Amino acid sequence: xxxxxxxxxxxxxxxxxxxxxxxxxxxxxxxxxxxxxxxxxxxxxxxxxxxxxxxxxxxxxxxxxxxxxxxxxxxxxxxxxxxxxxxxxxxxxxxxxxxxxxxxxxxxxxxxxxxxxxxxxxxxxxxxxxxxxxxxxxxxxxxxx
Amino acid sequence: xxxxxxxxxxxxxxxxxxxxxxxxxxxxxxxxxxxxxxxxxxxxxxxxxxxxxxxxxxxxxxxxxxxxxxxxxxxxxxxxxxxxxxxxxxxxxxxxxxxxxxxxxxxxxxxxxxxxxxxxxxxxxxxxxx
Numbered sequence: 001x002x003x004x005x006x007x008x009x010x011x012x013x014x015x016x017x018x019x020x021x022x023x024x025x026x027x028x029x030x031x032x033x034x035x036x037x038x039x040x041x042x043x044x045x046x047x048x049x050x051x052x053x054x055x056x057x058x059x060x061x062x063x064x065x066x067x068x069x070x071x072x073x074x075x076x077x078x079x080x081x082x083x084x085x086x087x088x089x090x091x092x093x094x095x096x097x098x099x100x101x102x103x104x105x106x107x108x109x110x111x112x113x114x115x116x117x118x119x120x121x122x123x124x125x126x127x128x129x130x131x132x133x134x135x136x137x138x139x140x141x142x143x144x145x
Numbered sequence: 146x147x148x149x150x151x152x153x154x155x156x157x158x159x160x161x162x163x164x165x166x167x168x169x170x171x172x173x174x175x176x177x178x179x180x181x182x183x184x185x186x187x188x189x190x191x192x193x194x195x196x197x198x199x200x201x202x203x204x205x206x207x208x209x210x211x212x213x214x215x216x217x218x219x220x221x222x223x224x225x226x227x228x229x230x231x232x233x234x235x236x237x238x239x240x241x242x243x244x245x246x247x248x249x250x251x252x253x254x255x256x257x258x259x260x261x262x263x264x265x266x267x268x269x270x271x272x273x274x275x
Contacts, residue, residue: 023162025154026190057161057179059186060243088179096183096247097233 005031009039015116016040016078017109019051029065036069040078047116048073049109053084063098070103079119081105083112146204151219157189160201168213171205172273181213181271184248188217188267191244196221196264212253212272220264227257 005028010017016039024032036048050066052058058066070080082105085093093100106112147167149160165182173181185201192199199219207214224230233246249255254270 023158025158027154056165057182057186059183059190060247061190086179088176091176092179092183092251095180095250096187097243097250098247 005035007032007035009035011039011043011045014044014046014120015113016043016045016048017051018048019054021054023056024062026061026065029062033065033069033072036080037072037076040073040076045078046120047079047081049081049083049112049116051083051109052089053086053108055086055089058085058089058093060096060098063093063096063100067100067103079104079116081112081115083107083109146202146206149201149203151189151192151199151201154193157186157193160189160203161186164203164213164215167203167205168271171211171213173213173271177271180251181215184251184269184271185215187244187248188215188269191267192217192219192221192265195219199264207254207270207272210270210272212270214268214270217267218264219266223261223263223265224257224259225261227259 007018007020007022007028016036018032018036020032022028036050039045040048050069052066055062066082070082073080080103082100082103084107085105104115106115147163149163150156151160161182164185165178168178168181189201192201196219199217199221202216202218204214204216205212229235231246231249233243236244248269252269253272254268256268257265258267259265
């Protein structure tokens with residue numbers, strides 16, 4: 001998988017933001033999974049917001065791919081929050097028999113961001129110098145991107 | 146009636162959106178439209194995965210009820226044990242085994258005709274609430 005999925009992955013500070021605005025078929029979903037994981041390791045992102053508010057349906061393959069992506073991201077020390085699932089999609093997913101139980105979800109980007117920020121704050125070992133300037137040592141070698 | 150060939154993954158997207166559009170025209174609400182599009186996606190994937198190609202017919206006639214009828218036809222290997230294939234979690238590929246049983250739950254009626262080595266015909270219907 002060399003090509004990128006055409007879905008943009010934006011970096012915002014320590015997080016990534018993905019907004020899926022197009023209907024996905026299986027190969028696109030797999031490509032997106034790869035792209036997200038690749039960007040996490042490239043940017044050292046601590047969290048990813050995946051906005052699916054434009055998705056009119058999530059079938060078993062897309063649902064599983066999203067859930068797998070979240071598990072894989074966790075091994076890269078990044079949290080994934082799925083944002084904006086339409087109520088009809090949520091109802092259908094449950095009836096389909098798909099459990100997205102482990103995947104964190106939020107109503108909208110704001111809430112999703114709060115979730116990630118809270119988690120990040122809770123995890124920071126240096127709670128007394130949370131400005132972060134001194135915490136960045138790991139990334140020094142990479143410079144700007 | 147709409148007839149669409151399944152030859153590549155992009156065709157599945159086309160079938161999903163055609164089915165949803167027809168469901169909307171027939172008068173289904175948003176949740177039912179989503180159920181129909183999702184079931185169609187699962188069944189079209191089965192055709193693509195197991196048979197490689199096939200065709201789908203979408204029609205607004207499922208007499209004596211009012212609703213939508215969608216038929217998936219392929220000349221693939223057929224389903225050896227239909228009962229087993231309708232069991233949640235059973236799959237002969239690396240999928241999760243939600244496709245067939247999930248689609249059945251989302252629709253009101255499902256009929257499967259299959260012959261080993263000759264192919265499979267799956268018909269599903271969703272009825273408008275009376």
